[in-house]
Every structure is written in C-alpha cells, then in structure tokens.
Amino acid sequence: MRVADYKDLRVYRLAFESAMEIFELSKKFPAEEKFSLTDQIRRSSRSVCTNSAEAWRKRRYEAAFISKLSDSDGEAAETEVHLAFALRCGYLPPDKHSALMDHYDHICRQLTKMMDEASSWCGTVGDLREMPAEYFVEASERQERVERKSVGASEHDHTLKRSDASDAPRSRRSSRSTRS
16 A cells, blocks of 8 residues: 555554544543643543654654654553553543553554564655655756746846836935934
C-alpha cells in the first residue's frame, strides 16, 4: 500500500479514533481527576498521534524515524497504564476498557512492526514510500514562474524610477531629511 500522508497510516487512524474515544469517556471522570488522570490520559493518547506524524516526517533518516515511533510506542504504553487506573478507580466500564486496551495492543504491534521494518519506510526522496503531492511544482515550471516574477519586478522598478521624481510628495523630493 502506498501512503501519501501520515493520516493514511492505519496506526495513525486507530490512534486518533482511540484518543477521541478517550476524550469523550474522560469527560465523565470526576472533577478531582481533572489535573491528574484526565489530563494525563488525554495527553498520552494524543501524543501517540503526534509522535506518529513526526515520525512520518522524519523518515528520511531511519534513526530519527525509529526514535519518534519509539516515543509513540511509549506514549501508547503510558495510555494503557492510565486506562488500567481508570478501570480500577471505576471511571471506565469494563467493556470500554477492554475495547480500548485491544486498540492500544494493535497500535503497539503496528508501531513495533514499523520500527522493525524501518528501512522499507525510510530512504532518500526517490525511495520514500509515498505518492508525490499534487502541489509540487516541476523545476521547469518553477523556473518559468521565477522568470515571470523577475520580468514583472524589473518592469515595475523601471516604472517607479521614471515616475518617482514627479509623483513623490514635496517632502520626499527635498534633499534635506526631516527625520531625527
């Protein structure tokens, strides 16, 4: 499967949906948990997604790619611990806990597989496993744009030079500066 963007990765999509489910469920956590378990579980579940996105952008360098995936895996494990606390404290029903733990088990396995097969995800620009973006401009088209801009700018500068003396306000035509 060719992947055009990190949002196309199955691991990212599962992590994002799981983080959103945790967000909705954590709204019902007690107020005294607001700055502890609620904040921590939301942060760690979201961090799985953000680290996966960062890993995708750093895949030009295999070590950086693996490092960010490892960070993502660590955040997923942290989320699992927070889910265990939420279950034990009675904040999560067992069926929701079980479903989310299953999701994070899959997320961790997918991240581990990506780390183990990092060389197939990483490489030079031509070797990266992604489709070219539609907004990339070919070199010849880019050169044409640069030339058009430089021609337009030089015509604009020439027009300004001819009209500068006659159109400028009187204070600008004076050789004395009024600024201090």
